Amino acid sequence: MTETASGDVQGKSRLTFADVVPDAGIPRAGKLSGNPYLPEVATVVQIIQETPAIKTFRVRFDDPEVQRNFSFRPGQVGQLGVFGVGEATFAITSRPSEKEFIQFSVMRAGEVTKAIHNLSEGDKVGVRAPMGRGFPVEEWKGKKILYVMGGIGSAALKATIEYTLEHRADYAGISILYGATAPQNFTYQYDIVEWQKRDDIDLRLTIDRECDGWQCDVGLVPAVLERMAPSPENTIAITCGPPIMIKFALLSFKKLGFTPEQTYTTLEKRMKCGIGICGRCNVGPKYVCVDGPVFSLAELNELPDEL
Amino acid sequence: MATKFLAQEQLPALLEALAQGARVVTPVKSDGVVQFELWSPGTEVELDVLLAKQSPKEWVFPQCETYLRFDYTMAPPAEGAEGEAALPHETVHLRTTNEAPRQVIFGLRPCDARGFVQMDQVFGGYGGFYFDPLYNARREATTLFAVTCREPRSTCFCTAVGGCPAGQEGVDALFTEIDGGFLVEVLTAKGEAALAGVATAGGAGIAAPTGVTAGAVTGGALLDATEAQVAQAAEVKMAASAKVEPPFTLEGIRDNLHDNFADSRWHDLCMRCISCGTCTYVCPNCYCFNINDALVETKGERYRTWDNCFNPQYTEETSGHNPRAHKANRFRNRFSHKFWYYPDKYDSLLCSGCGRCIMHCPTRIDIREVLRVMGTPVAATAEGKEA
């Protein structure tokens, strides 16, 4: 890109969305029309207590029109907010084919999440979704998908797992390695039971320390990953979880021969507007809320090291 | 577009005519401090002091702006529900608020106007992302009448970033001070529309200035400019440009900032920085903001306020991790955003060279020096001069 100092913007025609962003086909909240800051009012229809610290909220838009036309790409996020307290960004964890509700899994951590955890069924929330760039699931057709997740990281990958399971035939294989600190800290246990019944998924659960009555693996996720030693051949590896786990999981992938192009992760940054304007979630020139939060390791390696 | 001449004593009349259809904002000096204020007949427009303390950014992108109001109506507790359930809300009613009054900003400088052009790209969805209706409503309703700088300061470096003391980027009409008044170059349709109202309506109390020989009188304050006046204006512009010494070259600045990202001299350069945020709040280009909610019983609002990357909690995550905990990282982010991150997305620079950040920094951090040291290739830099 030559350094055009004057940057004569005057003559530049108003760019439309499609001709600039390569993956422009992604549905985005308030895209170029309407007010992207205005949340859609939604009602909490169901609350599931996943673990002592994590609840899953199923919300339905009050406007049936919006609910019917709502679609999102696995891996996209949304802003769930309580009017009067604030908004925060969460991965959308419902099945992309689900038309009745949208689902967010929220770990109680700060002021907004505490307010969300105080909600009860029938309460009103504000939703601005979908946002961000999801996983390029179409490109992965015909490949094996390896999900490596820990703790609340399962929320970021849940929608993608559901999508790949619904289109199981398109993918050469699906294996899931899910780690948690203790047995009761696994989210989506009702889904895990279903996954265990299926023979076309290689599901491995692990907990950090030995615990009586636990038959599956024991050990930290990166260690178990290296024991599994999955072959990188024709495989896409996705990892999400606490930052420390992601760091070591990425090292393990490298050790196992995974190239940066076939390794993906999501970044957790402080976000406010969620639409690439307020400027705070940048890692180098990229904004995590619109250019991410999903990045391939190749993309991350190009960014300056300020994670 | 048209080139007119406005006599000096006709300026108040012109502003008054403009004030019929829009609010007029001009630099006003009150006890020594020059700021952009709402003009009213009788207020003296301050054009001698080159730059107001703050850029007129605030008039298009207010520092504190409520954009959403909501009212809860409480649902009666369901029968048999003991005690008050956690805030069972029956309905929440949203009202978006966005006043965008027609306004004319007179007396800003070309670097201020260029600041708006850079912000237009972010808020106008140029990068193909999102269109900000709040900012754009005001921006559409704003007409910018810039005045050419006659006495650039030593802290001005607009020519180094592609601007110039008579820059026309984002300017609807450029006024250049010449003998006896202003040469008015109308540059855009918006400028012409605003001034048309003045010329034809004759404006209350605007009389054709007596004793002005050149050019046909068009019945309003704006006369057709003569060649002599145009030539004199060109001279003024040339003289002004000559006074600005470009302190650094843009050549390869983006790649050098990329290579120098982990350089230890960022620490030396920011030793005297107190990480306050003055530089971003006086800057015509900085646009970062924060969003907050307020709630009193059942009535609440969501408002956005200016924010800046020097705020230690700007990037602090809920887990407590802060990628830019040390002020050197925040310091680096400001300059990298202006000369590397923003150009990557919008193909122009997020700096118009006004120099306010140098003038108003409590310890005079100098952006030109930072870019001289950090904008040059790693190998070729002389030993970084200690600030």
Added chain:
Amino acid sequence: MSRQDHIREFAAAALAEGRVDYFIGWTTGFNSSEVIPAFVKDPAEVDRLLWNPLCHHNLVTFLKRNMPDPPDAKIGVCVKGCDSRTLVALLQEELVDKSRLYVVGVPCDGIVDRRRLEKEFSDEMVDIAFPEKGKVVVTTRSGVQREFDQQAVLLDVCTRCRYPNPVYADDTAGPAVPEPGREETEPDWGDLADYEALSDDEKQALLEKVYSTCVRCFACINVCPVCVCWDRCVNRSRQPELVSQKVEPKSNLLFQMVHMFHVAGRCPSCGACDRACPVEIPLYLLHRKMNKELYDMFGFEPGTKLGEKPVFQVFDLADRFGD
């Protein structure tokens, strides 16, 4: 030997002997009408350090909380009389580790109010020279030159200064300057007179006008040496939300009162906040008033006696306040 040479000598010695990792002083800014803080690490560079009536920065602010870089650095610092009082205020509460400091005191004849000089010209000042004692010569970019009497253009706090000689220093740069007799004379609170003469409504109107210009940039709080919460300031907290993030006169004034009450009894009115404010809000109306009341209540002047605790961290049974 001028004070400037003393400073350079002390700095060179401290750096050469490795007693300090870096030495903080003042140096010329981007033109000779500006003075900026200087951080010298190499003994050969001490000639950049200077001393003249433009050295208004209170360098003690670079010793607080997260400012030392590296955090455990041994630092040499120049302090004027008022700066030394802020240092004493920090030392009284052990907020700064004395063993890591080497303090060079600089007796001061008063600092020039650069902003007032700036308002004398519409053109830009490019040089401010001090050809002889008590004379200030300003040159602007278009070559205009004017002379001023130094006493006439001093900072307001300097005209009322009672501690021109540093209260605490390891070495002193040059001879002490004559001090006003502190026992005989009362402090001069003249700068508050016309504000205090206003009626309640006039005060409220004035404060509203002044605090509607505040942009909440935190320059006053970050430049203040005794305001040490740094990145945990309650002015930014949402839990509890003491000060609303809305930018309006009410919240801006409460924002400043948080600053003022947190430094009450530790702030000696050095004026660094007044000089740092980009929109020139008269903060002296608050911190000077506080010091006046503290003097009236206890005869207490902040940051003067090293062994003493700040006035709000102790109590005295003999206090006669309240009915």
Added chain:
Amino acid sequence: MADVVNNEASAGKDRPVKIIGIVCNWCSYAGADTAGVGRYKQPANVRLIRVPCTGRIDPLFALKAFEKGADGVLISGCHPGDCHYSEGNYYARRKFELAERMIHHLGIPKERFKWTWVSASEGQRWQQVVTEFVAAVEKLGPREGRAL
């Protein structure tokens, strides 16, 4: 700026004055209780905030109350020497003295801020303090504070 949320409710000239009382738990709160139990008639304009000790009261609480639209602030605690924590009120009285002077300095009339000592048994005194203070504030009427 557009109408401020938290002051919408406090606008209007003829509404009753709103007074915030910050009282220490061991003496003045108990004193207010005694006054209540003893059926001592007193105006109902005062909203009490209970704190463990006057030493806990930060002068900014009073300023925050004024900023939120209070028309008067009354602070009360144990008499010096009676403090449950033995020295809380010694520290506090210094802070309140400075707070009082600074509040008046900001242009808030003297009569709108009062601090005093009321012990647990002085129900009568509490009634008198409250009645006098409310009368004084009512004389000034609801506060149309501008700067704070």
